[in-house]
Amino acid sequence: MAYKILSPCGRHSIPLSFFNMVSFSALRKVMENLAKSSGAMTEEQLDFLLLNLHHLSKYRAEQIFPSVNEYEILQIVCGNIRDFHRLKMNGCVEHEIIENVLPHFQLMAERIGHFLLDDDELIDRDYRLSKPAHLLLNIIPTQLEVMHMCHKNLKSSTSAEVGRFIEHLSETSPDILREYLIHLQVHMVNVITTSTSEARNIHVMIEFLLIILTNMPKEFIHHDKLFDLLAHVGELIREVSTLVRYLEENSRNEESTIDHATLDLMENIELMKEDLKHVYLKSPDSSQLYFPMSDGSLFMHLLLSHLNDLLNSNAYSVALIKEEIKLVKEDLEFIRSFLINVEQEFYKDLRARVLDLAFEAKDVIDSIIVRDNGLLHLIFSLPFVIRKIKLTKEEVPNLLDKIQKNKGLIIVKSPTKHVERKSLTTGQTIVGFKEETDLIISKLTSGPKMLDVISITGTPGLGKTTLAYKVYHDKSVCSHFDIRSWCTVDKKYDEKKLLEDIFNQVTGSASKYRDNIDVANELRKHLFGKRFLIVLDDLWDIAAWDELTRPFPEAKKGSRIILTTRDKKVALYAQCHSVPLDLRLLRPEESWELIEKRVFENGSCPDELLDVGKEIVQNCKGLPLVVNLMAGVLAEKEKKRTVWLQVRNNLHSFILQNEVDVMKVIALSYDLLPDHLKLCLIHLASFPKDKAITVFTLKLLWPAEGFLEQREMKSVEETVEVYLDILISSSLVISFNERGKHPTCQIHDLVHDFCSIKAREEKLFDLITSSAPSSSSSLDLMPRQMAIEYNKDRFWDSNFVLFDPKKRRHSGKHLYSLTITEDELHDSLLDICHLRHLRLLRLLLLHQSFIKVNDSLLNEICTLVHLRFLYIRTEVKFLPSCFSNLWNLETLWVNNDGPPLVLLPTIWNLVKLRVLAIYDCSFFDLDTDEPISITEDSKLEKLRILWGLKLSYSKDTEDLFKRFPNLQELSFNLKESWDCSTERYWFPKLDVLNVLESLKLTFESSNDSAPSVATNRLWDFFLPLSLKLLMLLKFPLTSDSLSTIGRLPELEELYLVDTIMEGEEWNLGEEDTFQNLKCLTLQRVTLAKWEVREESFPALEKLRPWECPKLEEIPPSFGDICSLKSIELWRSPQLEASALKIKQEVEDMTGEDRIQVVVDGIQVVVE
Template sequence: MVTVISPSTSGARNIHVTIEFLLIVLTDMPKDFIHHDKLFDLLARVGALIREVSTLVSDLEEKSRNEESTDKTSRATLDLLKNIELLKEDLKYVYLKAPDAFQWSFPMSDGPLFLHLQHRHLNDLLDSNAYSIALIKEEIELVKEALEFIRSFFLNFEQGLYKDLWARIFDVAYEAKAVIDSIIARDNGLLHLIFSLPITIKKIKHIKEEVFNISEKIPKNSSLTVANSTKKPVERKSLTTDKMIVGFKEETNWLITKLTCGPKDLDVISITGMPGSGKTTLAYKVYSDESVCSHFDLRAWCTVDQEYDETKLLVKIFNQVTSSDLKFSEEIDVADKLRKQLYGKRYLIVLDDVWDTTTWDDLTRPLPEVEKGSRIILTTRQKEVAFHGKGNTDPLNLRLLSPEESWELIEKRAFGDQSCPDELLEVGKEIAENCKGLPLVADLIAGVIAAREKTKSAWLEVQNNLSSFILRSEVDVMKVIELSYDHLPHHLKPSFLFLARWPKDTIVHRDVLKMFWRTEGLVEQTEMMNVEEAMEIYLDNLISSSLVIAFNEIGDLPTCKIHDLVHDFCLIKARQEKLFGRISSSDPSSSSSDLMPRIVNIDYDKDHFGPNNFVLLNSKKKRHSGKHLYSLEIKGDEMEDGLSDACHLRDLRLLRVLVISPSFMMVKDSLLNEIGMLNHLRFLRIGTEVKSLPSSFSNLWNLEVLFVDNGRSTMVLLPRIWDLVKLRELFMNASSFFDLDTDEPILIAEDSKLENLRELETLVLSYSKETEDIFKRFPNLQRLVFDLKESWDYLTERYWFPKLDFLTELDYLRADFESSNDIGPSSMINWSWDFHFPSNLKILVLYEFPLTSNSLSTIARLPNLEELFLTRTNIQGDEWNMGEEDTFENLKCLSFEKVTLAKWEFGEESFPVIEKLELCACLKLAEIPPNFGDICSLKIIQLVESPQLEDSALEIKQYVEDMGGDEFKVLGANNIPLSKTGSSLLFCCLEAKFTRVIYNVLMNSQLSFL
């Protein structure tokens, strides 16, 4: 029997605080500072306190079991705390020698940024409820309140006015961080607890008093120079995927002509230019041009960058040209497969950001030179590479923008469709001229201007900061990026710099970015907005500043990225501010640095790393800077068993984020138990094949995100999951609430709930009495993914489906059906389902579900459904006849993949707002219902592996155009536009048009007659 009960008692916390103190004494005792003649006396007192704690714990457990009053025990715990305070005094004056005063000097360059991060850190510590925090909670609160007062007063004034005081503020703030973190991490914790902390508190109080006296002397109505001018809030703008392109019209037309005309031989069109000149943007513009898309049989885009893996890039190209997502073993010759796939086809391959000739040779070797008019677009900063890869066409060296074009870009960026006011025109054009024709610079400066007041004085300030920049090198561009960075408010800077966590050219899902921001503690909740709202504003403001590029392709999740130069800047700045660092085979010694940053990424290479230089996880090294880490990610080669057995995490007590790639290590029981003791963890991603969450995970009460790659095993969640009270997102390959292989009865406490849980993926469900109501314990779920094992509900005489209608917050649901019949769901006789979907559902994905028209009608009645995806779905009778009551009121995207649908009929109001129809491998469907052409909102029909539907789709497109529509598209795989070719297809199109005209004439005649 599994019992989930978490008793709470008044004295338990005091006992845990006492235990934490005793552990610091025993495990972090400074041997060089103890009076050895007093050692045995000290150990005797510690032993007596341990026995006292043991007695109290036993008494507390017994009274809790018997539901007796614990008042007497609580009084005993207070006596215990008094004894601890007495021991602290004796440690200071009797048992320990006072060390020399620790010297702390602020090591970063951006003091206000550090104060912001320290404020966030102290807040998170106080919210963590960890026992190590309770030991010094009062001191942490005092430091936090003092720094809040200093920040609130001082950040409004120019640092130069009180330069010496500012320096002391930064030094003591850094000292407070170092001392508090050292106590929690048990890094000379006892010395810092007894000696350093009281001294630091005294310094902070003195500075606070000094600042208060200054504030009292300043007249309330006086005006002082402001350190960071208050700016108007950045307006939230409509973000599009198209990067604003000004100029380059002639270059665009020239490129399109070179791609679609000219010799049949394979040709290479190279685009060169300095960083930020718009090479990639221009290449993408012509790559996605409709005339170019329709001209080539196959297209692929491949971003190369400085470090590359030839095989991975060739696989990427192969998967694009084949519209697949295949993975190849090492023995397969990917280059040969790609060559065969391209042979005889007219293809367009873009190789973006190639840095050397060897890379060019490696990637182009598999590309066949067949006389089909194929083309390669090459973008590079290196002219040597461009001329090395030259074909029939000379490289295009991208010119700089003219001052007029730069001004046009800035004006559009700052004012949209409106014109610049006359009073700003002159200074605006001078700013544009100072951009020296570099689109990246113009765009960044435009972002600065857009965020400031539309006044001449504000614009003159920007102009004056630009006047000394001569943009002739990457260093100069960095200055402009830094100007944009300096204009960010302090609370946005760490969130922006964090983007360097990912490699260059990585497109990051916005939700993933926000998840890391939250768990890293980079976003602050205020009285006016919660964390989720704050993160949206953070991201929108960064995008509006042009430092971050937004992507939002139709039907895809919103994503973003940063320019290579911006990435370089972020990495340099993050290292400078000790925010972020990488450890790789190129510099393994960096793992032993005396001053670790907050966040460390390790790329493990077994040929270069070894036990001697991989010290971060070496518990035998008594003092190492890794103890002060807040975030750690390890990936790379698989670690050898001998080395992995020597790795430990127990000393990394401050960790908030831990990512251990399964390719590096599958975590075993012993290391899992150590992870369970890291009670500051907010984010955990690991690979493991254990059957259930270990008992030590009960300590992870601050955990918000849990990713587990558990291979093909199914992990049992209960009862441990109830202890993860702050858990928001849970992702596993396969998990179940209960052990599916046992019939052992299950007992769950009535109050067991996870009210913070928002995402749960992937559950394995089958019918049981306990499963029926389990989702009521996750009332705020927003996203749910599960595999449903076939279960018959004898009460309803239908196949069982969990009741979800009470999940009022759920807006995304994916369910995969697993039939008990080896032949599959198509062999089932009764296909009826007892669906109970929540009315708020917006996205529904059903995989391998056998459905009837009635089941589809149930789905159609969901009032807020916006996207419906049916994959490998068997529809009873291969027919879907939608009645008048079957109306998808808000459906915008309908996607069918391998759906057994042969006949499809629907009414005028069935899909009133649909925008996109996707049909993939729907081979039984002979044509798309023509009345889709009468739906004004429909913009896209996309067909993949459905050639028999192309004619009807194009007829619908022609009909829409005849009715005056000009935005309708018919797309194939990879978003390539489809069009009719050949006289027979043209005749079919004209015939369809003529039939429509005759039909309309007859209908109008009948209406007139009536």
């Protein structure tokens, strides 16, 4: 039979509909003939199948993307089999050699034919896209058989046709074998769910073979040894395939008999590493990379942390080089410990050499893991850099001996020479801070007779020194003290010189003192019996305070010390009687007064410049340092509106011109931070300016980014809080903490600019807003973290980091963290969006506005085994079983657009999970009410937060929560389940959660209308005694139900939302006491009558009735609660009169304006 319809030369003129009709009919006939041929497959039949594959990939590319690559591989495999078959037909291969494989050819042809017919008929796109991978797994083993026969029987053939075939086979095999291994690995993860040493060994071997086959450097390999190498790889793949099939068949057995075989695989890896060295014509250039960053200490901290994480990971790629990573880490730690204890100016060459080697080691290790020229690095570069590091390490003992012999010349950790710094107040115009000035003067001139310390703390450039200077020169202060002295400390101070300076100010002399003079003692004698004021300006640490204040006597003369510091810890340590003053930002009117005085001196600003000037002031954000800089700029400019408009429009550039002054001030604080806190501070600049950052967000991101040092006896969350406290104490971070809201923090715009510059210098993160290459986007200088604000109008799609690296340019292989927000990715690009090449990723945040992750992308995410943080949007019902591969995952956040997502048993394998937030999700299939099998010992012991759960009654639900012994925050929807035996709603046993602090519950009624209150006790609440926050939404409640809640001893915040109260009343009896409740919020509660006693809420600080139209007044007994600070009303105008009455009565009784009344967000002031 002849198949001439689909000849290549005529394919462009054939209509697609005609092609489909003829192709379908012809395929049917081919399949019928194949079935009758009993193994006698013809070359013509194979040609026909090949042409169909070609036309399918060409004419239906849009329908089958991203499977085009698989179709191309299928064509190559079929072409190779066809050409091998042709060797037999041409008499180049004896029939005896090929006869055993002919049935495989026949079966392969039948499978391709059926695949083409199925593909033509299939409607379901997802199913169609999964078919090529399945077919590849079935037909590539046939090519492996061909490779085996060629290597065994045809390698020595003198036939030119055979030689050409083997050469073509060598060219095409790496891509074919690599594709097969990738699909085999995915197949293993999805099918073999039990974790065994055998499965792990197979995965490691697959990883090793993929490194060989990816970016194979053929120009370095002996041509005559290339086919031998590929044949050897093919043999190993055949062995691996057999073991995978065996594991699949026996995956349910507890014991396996193939352990010895998989151990042989591991031995093969080591043997092949040695053999590979002899395959190369020459070793590749191993010239050293040079350290590109500015802060070597910061880089070493990051690198050692990264290596430690790799050693603790279960990644198969890491298993290949685990011993090597351990050697690098140990040797670099040894060298680093030596360099830390030696002055910076000594051994500069050694420091530079070590940093170059460390950077080279990082590049080599990461390149192996991401398969970026991995084979070259594995065989040559890694052993070479290890040897160089070892040789450098061996130099250290000799250097230590040298240090010991030259003790007089080299001082370990010697203090840096003091550099004098002039006070920043010189020549400044001083305005603002009137209340603060009056307060400090009052503390200086009155108060206790004992020595007192008035501390001023705050952000760099905030005006601490200026304020101290202002009160220091106040006339009343000058006349009050017998002696005054001003001492600017600086962070690298000389104690003796500073004490001399104070002594000379006190005595009015200008002497210099010999070393044998005890200046401290002389100063103490001179101060004794006198009332003195000493300013210690810009003190940096507690040790400096202790040293400098030793000479100050504590006689009861009313003496004072003014201390300015950016570190609140120092102020708290120095505190005697007065509480430290945290200096605020300048108010807009104060900023304007400062600019007006400096620019116009004794005059006033012309009306035409007022609006522009105040806009400029607004952009200074209240930081005196910036206001002063801008005042200096305006003072030098013409007093014309056009000129000032130009300044306003170029405000940022004017500030940048003075960047050196601004950055020096901030750098002083930054330089004092340890490396891990520098990273945390710089990371805050990855958020937009002026954005309040929740502490909760940092608790998720900082661990994922690898910024935290391991701390015994402290949880991850506690460690983040400690880090933030230090940064806040250093005045580099501003903290906001309001009850009822998540604590937040923020950095000033100038600190943001400083950190952004540091981030670029240290290649830490990059913000991309278009496809234009950034300053640090070249591959060798890729930042650790990339944040992309994707805009479909600005991006050239071919440059986008997620696109398939085989088809498009990309620059993301070495990324550790990727965040993408803004526009939604165009539908036509979804199928070419890939993640598998980002193999080092620790953090992946694909914002819900950007992409809805499909099944294909979910399977690729499963290969990112280093992930610690994952945030995605999807609509699948089940996460794929391969998610068990993400052993390192700590945060899993899924915005679910589909039906409730059922958490398969594989979720219990993610033992490092701290946060699980999936809206909506369930551990049971709510459609069938059938439970998912959970083994007895399944627990998530590290889980702290579980959000988005849907729960209904099931016998298996009862013991669910005991599997989360350390859960601290929980939110779930409770489906209505009435227990006829108790005549109550069913409620889960949450009292097993002994450390739970926050609970949010939403009741889902089975009726469309809201549930009614039919009994006195609707619920038996099984709540943990540890609860501090409870939010109930849509719950029907009675007074008795609330009495049960009131007995929770630690409860501080209670929110009742959309609550139906029995009889529309809440009566609190004598025994009903919310002992520790500080905030009570009632939102849309059907409450008309409310009886409250003074003892009902003894600790209440904030009362918030919101949208409660049936409640006519706030019970007057709230006025008897001494702790009450505010009443906040929202859309409840009928309650305003009673709230103001309570406020007035309290003020009349106590004489204090103690209670704030806020109505619809506006504070009400009583005249």
